[in-house]
Amino acid sequence: MSRCRRVFYSMRTWLAMHSLFLLLRTLLMLSSAAVLLFVPMESVLAAWSPPSVNTGADAVLAFPAKDLTLFGHATDPENDPLTMMWTIASGTAAVRFSAPTALTTTVTFTTTGTYVLQLAVNDGTSTVKRTVQVTVKPASSQTAFYVDPTYTGATQNGSASAPWKSFQDGNADQTAQWNSINNALATNDVIIYFSARTADSDTAEQILGTSGPGSVIRVNRTDTSTHRLTLDGMSKYNANDATPNWVDYIGSNRMRLSMSGGCCFSIGWDDNVQRDYITIRGFEVTGSGARIRWGGSYSVLEYMWVHDVTSLGASVQFNAAVTDYPQCKDLGKNHNITLRNNLIERGIGEGIYIAGTYNFTQYGGCPSYGNTHSDILIEGNTIRDPGMNGTQGDGIDLKMGLLNVTVRNNVIENTHVPTGSGGGADGIAALGVFSPAKTNYLIEGNRISGATTNGMVLCSQNGTVIRNNVIYSFPGTGIYLAGDPMLPNYNVEVYNNTIYGGATGVGTGDTHGVTLRNNLLFGAVGGGNEIRGYNTTGMDSDYNLLAPTGSAFAEGPHSIVRTSTTGIVVDLATGDFHLVSTSPAKDIGVSLAPTGFSTDFSGLFRPQGTAWDIGAYEFGTSKLAPPRNLHIVGGN
Ligand SMILES: [Ca+2]
Ligand SMILES: [Ca+2]
Ligand SMILES: [Ca+2]
Numbered sequence: 001m002s003r004c005r006r007v008f009y010s011m012r013t014w015l016a017m018h019s020l021f022l023l024l025r026t027l028l029m030l031s032s033a034a035v036l037l038f039v040p041m042e043s044v045l046a047a048w049s050p051p052s053v054n055t056g057a058d059a060v061l062a063f064p065a066k067d068l069t070l071f072g073h074a075t076d077p078e079n080d081p082l083t084m085m086w087t088i089a090s091g092t093a094a095v096r097f098s099a100p101t102a103l104t105t106t107v108t109f110t111t112t113g114t115y116v117l118q119l120a121v122n123d124g125t126s127t128v129k130r131t132v133q134v135t136v137k138p139a140s141s142q143t144a145f146y147v148d149p150t151y152t153g154a155t156q157n158g159s160a161s162a163p164w165k166s167f168q169d170g171n172a173d174q175t176a177q178w179n180s181i182n183n184a185l186a187t188n189d190v191i192i193y194f195s196a197r198t199a200d201s202d203t204a205e206q207i208l209g210t211s212g213p214g215s216v217i218r219v220n221r222t223d224t225s226t227h228r229l230t231l232d233g234m235s236k237y238n239a240n241d242a243t244p245n246w247v248d249y250i251g252s253n254r255m256r257l258s259m260s261g262g263c264c265f266s267i268g269w270d271d272n273v274q275r276d277y278i279t280i281r282g283f284e285v286t287g288s289g290a291r292i293r294w295g296g297s298y299s300v301l302e303y304m305w306v307h308d309v310t311s312l313g314a315s316v317q318f319n320a321a322v323t324d325y326p327q328c329k330d331l332g333k334n335h336n337i338t339l340r341n342n343l344i345e346r347g348i349g350e351g352i353y354i355a356g357t358y359n360f361t362q363y364g365g366c367p368s369y370g371n372t373h374s375d376i377l378i379e380g381n382t383i384r385d386p387g388m389n390g391t392q393g394d395g396i397d398l399k400m401g402l403l404n405v406t407v408r409n410n411v412i413e414n415t416h417v418p419t420g421s422g423g424g425a426d427g428i429a430a431l432g433v434f435s436p437a438k439t440n441y442l443i444e445g446n447r448i449s450g451a452t453t454n455g456m457v458l459c460s461q462n463g464t465v466i467r468n469n470v471i472y473s474f475p476g477t478g479i480y481l482a483g484d485p486m487l488p489n490y491n492v493e494v495y496n497n498t499i500y501g502g503a504t505g506v507g508t509g510d511t512h513g514v515t516l517r518n519n520l521l522f523g524a525v526g527g528g529n530e531i532r533g534y535n536t537t538g539m540d541s542d543y544n545l546l547a548p549t550g551s552a553f554a555e556g557p558h559s560i561v562r563t564s565t566t567g568i569v570v571d572l573a574t575g576d577f578h579l580v581s582t583s584p585a586k587d588i589g590v591s592l593a594p595t596g597f598s599t600d601f602s603g604l605f606r607p608q609g610t611a612w613d614i615g616a617y618e619f620g621t622s623k624l625a626p627p628r629n630l631h632i633v634g635g636n
Helices: 011-027 032-036 174-185
Strands: 052-054 059-062 067-071 073-075 083-090 104-108 113-122 127-137 143-147 190-194 206-208 214-218 229-232 236-238 246-248 255-258 264-268 278-281 283-286 292-294 299-302 305-307 316-318 335-340 343-345 352-354 374-379 382-384 396-398 403-408 411-413 428-430 441-444 447-449 456-458 462-467 470-472 477-482 489-495 498-500 504-517 520-522 531-542 545-547 569-571 576-579
Touching: 052 127, 059 067, 067 335, 067 374, 104 374, 143 174, 174 190, 206 214, 214 255, 255 264, 264 283, 278 292, 292 299, 316 335, 352 374, 396 403, 441 456, 456 462, 477 489, 504 520
Parallel strands: 059 127, 143 190, 190 229, 206 255, 214 264, 229 278, 255 283, 264 292, 278 299, 283 305, 292 316, 299 335, 305 343, 316 352, 335 374, 343 382, 352 396, 374 403, 382 411, 396 428, 403 441, 411 447, 428 456, 441 462, 447 470, 456 477, 462 489, 470 498, 477 504, 489 504, 498 520, 504 531, 520 545
Antiparallel strands: 052 073, 067 104, 083 113, 113 127, 236 246, 569 576
């Protein structure tokens, strides 16, 4: 519920907000000097110390899944800006990185085999490289079970020739089914193939959940080995209901899990038991109680189509790490969590909700528990109309204490606040972390439009980079760094975003240390400044293009304030924010290569032409350049 302190603001309330926080500060007897005590101290260290780099444990991926997330980590003793590069050191075929110059990336494989992938990190002086080995196994390496609800044979044992017909929660064979699955998991990876389509036509097979309280598929993993359990509703189908014949499927249908009433979920679990090494991929889930709820480390949720969930939200919800205050019972801190390539439409509550805890006890938070889940990738998802069917619907809601989160290349459209549900609905909302932890958030390449309130609202950040986002059609603030007097924002970098319309482009509150470069902030309605804020120190803003009004803060000498919003991008009416060839945003930005940033919204290498452009799009035609040469001096 709470975003920072669940404050509401618009262009009209900026001044009121400022007054509110002054009042809060007075009530809390906090002075500005007291707030400054929260500023992290940087140690004075000898120069030229190389960065510390970690690529995590060796990993295994089994087909038909092709995508694996790599969570790299890097820190530098002097806090030097770091540049990163993932490359393949050895392997049986080429691989594709979704973000070769970011610490967290998806790597996509086409061929089985053993791969060594390398992360090189440069601090401006030296490069340290570390490798991770990935073993990519054929689908046949897994113990397979099969589910086809329209199989007509009498014998059911989960084999390919005698698939389970009933697999829904509460079916008569449920205990035996999960005993078989858990026994198999003790010695091997397991995949359960759910028939993606019917034998006779390319339409989805379907499993119905029980009406009233219940669920469709309750994942009852009790085995605690590191073998992966994959539930796959997209890769195979049974072409013969009488004499089963399982064939590969590449069509667009997926096993449909339909939940006709009540709560609780279409697939996953709601008992807060920690279940790790689970992949859920390629199901269509729909119906009143059909939300997804799950958790666990080494968790993957991908290629799901979640739509028209109406009775309970969030539509897609990752379990909390701790129960609400005052109980504060430890449910488990999870890590290595991926949500990739999901389509989430017309839901209730948030589109994607990653629970952790809340920031203040009055909202149920457990500050004494500290930070919560870590290493999270939310990439390539499309979220449309969250909250349309009830309760406040942010597109992506990151709760308190989540560490090292990448939110990349998601499309978020039309967030809703249904009548009576209160609050606002932002494209992306994040509560941040408990000091002195670093957030290490990278929010890049997202396209957010039709937000009911703001593009994104970020609280309690400390070490967050926001770049290459396109935000338009919203009434509030495009990027709102909404710190709290008790939990301010620190060290936020805002680079090359395109924000059009709204009351203001970038807003800051209780934020100390924010760097803005190369942002195209234009079209604020009502004559408001494109950049403004309250209780903000360390605002460093330059090389931006602002129109038709400027900044409430001192803007650097390279920024341009332009009275007209026309002639900058291709088409404001249709949201085509590519620059026109004569754009005043072209070739006047500053190079941000030293910050580890090298591409534009569409993957184009920066710079094109003579210099970096302003905004999310670089004007030009050439594709991503090959990796830069790195001088390797360290590592193993
Ligand atoms: Ca260094
Ligand atoms: Ca069938
Ligand atoms: Ca350029």
